[in-house]
Amino acid sequence: MPLVIAADPAPSLGFATKEWNRHLKGLTGGQAKILHAVPADGRCVELELDPLEPGDDDSFSLKADGRKLTIRGGTRGVLYGVFEVLETYGGVGWYSRTYTHIPRLDRFAVPTPLDRLEKPAFDVRWPGWGAARDMDGLLAAHLRLNGPGVVGRRPAYGGVRYRVGKGWTCHTYNRLCPVEKYGREHPEYFSEIRGRRRLAQTQLCTTNPDVREIACSNLFAAIRRDPTADAWRIEQNDYDFPCTCAKCAAIDAREGTHAGAALEFANFLAGRVAREFPGKMLEFSAYQFTRKPPKHLRPAPNMVVELAAIECDYAHPFGSADEAPVNAEFRKDFEDWCRIAPRINLYDYTTNYRRYMHPFPNLETIAGNIRYYRDHGVKILYSEGSGTAHADLGELKPWLIAKLAWNPDRDLNELIATFCRAQYGKAAPHVLNYIRSARACVEAHPDKALSIFEGNRPTVYTDDFLDRQLANFREAERVVADDPDRLHNVRMTAAIVYATKLDYLV
Secondary structure (H helix, E strand, O other), X not given: OOEEOOOOOOHHHHHHHHXXXXXXXXXXXXXXXXXXXXXXXXXXXXXXXXXOEOOEOOOEEEEEOOXXXXXXXXXXXXXXXXXXXXXXXXOOEEEEOOEEEOOOOOOOOOOOOEEEEEOOOOOEEEEEEHHHOOHHHHHHHHOOOOOOOHHHHOHHHOOOOOOEOOOOOOOOHHHHOOHHXXXXXXXXXXXXXXXXXXXXXOOEOOOOHHHHHHHHHHHHHHHHHOOOOOEEEEOOOOOOOOOOOHHHHHHHHHHOOOHHHHHHHHHHHHHHHHHHOOOOEEEEEEOHHHOOOOOOOOOOOOEEEEEEOOOOOOOOOOOOOOOOHHHXXXXXXXXXXXXXXXXXXXXXXXXXXXXXXXXXXXXXXXXXXXXXXXXXXXXXXXXXXXXXXXXXXXXXXXXXXXXXXXXXOOOHHHHHHHHHHHHHHHHHHHHHHHHHHHHHHHHOOOOOOOOOOOOOOOOOOOXXXXXXXXXXXXXXXXXXXXOHHHHHHHHHHHHHHHHHHHHHHO
C-alpha cells in the first residue's frame, strides 16, 4: 500500500516515512510508494501530523477500516505511531544499541477495524542510561524517550517535551554565586558552620541580600543565553554543610527543615523570574538535606519540585509490604511535597554507582516505583542509570524503563520475557535463570538493603551463586555460538558475573 504524507513534510514526518520504508523492506522485502494525496481507491497508509490535543506532541491514534490506516499525532506522536505499528503488528523490536529485531513476514497487516489512542503516563520520559543515548539518539527515539540529550538535537526525532537550561541541570549554587570568584573577599556569602565561614565544599548563605542579587544576575544571564529552555535548576551543591548563620538557622528552625532557607531563596528567584521572563520555570531540588518539606513555606507558582530518592532501599518498591523504613520516610516526604507543590518531578536511581558491573536485581522495584510515581501525579520522570559505563542488565533496564514510562501497567514478567526472547534467542532461558537467581539472592537477605552505593557483597552474591552462573552463561554461549548477534548480547550480560567474580578474587 502507498504511504501518504504532506508534500512538504516536517522533519519528524519525513523521518517517519524513511523509517517506515526501511523497516518495511526488512519485514517484506518491498517498500511503499510515497504519495501526497489519498489515491482514488482509498487504499493507503496516511501519516497525519496533527496533535490530538493542543500542546501534546507525544500521543497518537491508529485507525484502520480495511482499506486505509491512518496514523495521527504531533511531531513525536506521528513518529511513535509508526513505531507502534511496526512493533506491535510487524514484530519489530529495538532492544539495544547493537541489536534490532526485524522478522521476515509473508504478510504485514494491522487488524481491522482498528481504533486505538495511545497517551503516555509521563509527559517527560528520560532514562539516564548510556545505551538510550547512543547511536545519536536513535534508540531513544525508537523507545519514545523525549527527555533532553541527543534526541533534542535531532529535529527528525521530534524534539523534546521539556528542557532545562544548558549547564543548569544539577547542583547549581556555584553557578549562581561562584565561590572561586567571591570567596576570598566575601566569605559571608557562603555557609557558616559552627561560627566560621566555609569555602571548601560549601553552600550559599541564601539569606544574604548580596548573594540574592548576584544569583539573580547570573540566572537572568543564563536565561537570556538559552531562551528556548523551559526551566533552570536551583539546587545546592552535592555535599552537606547548609548555612547555619543566625538568619538561615532561624528560617530552618521555623520550617523544621534545611529546605526552609533554601526554598525561601528559590522563591525569591522565582518571583523575579516570573516578572522578567513570564512562562519560565525554576526547579527546586528536594535532595538530601532539603528533602523534608517545610511546615509553612510553599513553592512559588512557577516552580517545579524535584524529589531525589538517593537514600532509598531498592530491594522493594515504595509502598510494598516489606518496604524498608528508609523508604517509608521518603514516601512521607514525597507525599507531603505532593500536597504543596504546583508540580512534582522525580529523580530516580536504577543502578549501583560503586559497582556498575555487579548484580543489581531491581527490576521489580523499577516497575513498582514507576507505578507509584504515576499514581501520585509525577509528570517528569528521570531514571538515572549507568551513563556511559556498562552495568548489570544494561540493555534490558533502559528498554524496560522506557516501556513502563509510557504505560506503567504493563506486565513486568511479560516484558522481561519478550526482551530476553528477542535479545538472546535460544539463550533466553539462561538469562532468565540469571535474573531469577540474582533476585533470589536479595530475597534471601531481607535484612540487607539494596543501596545504589554498594561495594562487594560476597554474603549476598556468594561464590556458589557466581560459579553456578558462570556455568549457566557458558552454556548460554554454547547454544548461540552460531548466532553472532545473540552471542554478543549474551556476553554483555555474562560480563557482570565475570566482573563480580574477579572483584571478589582481588
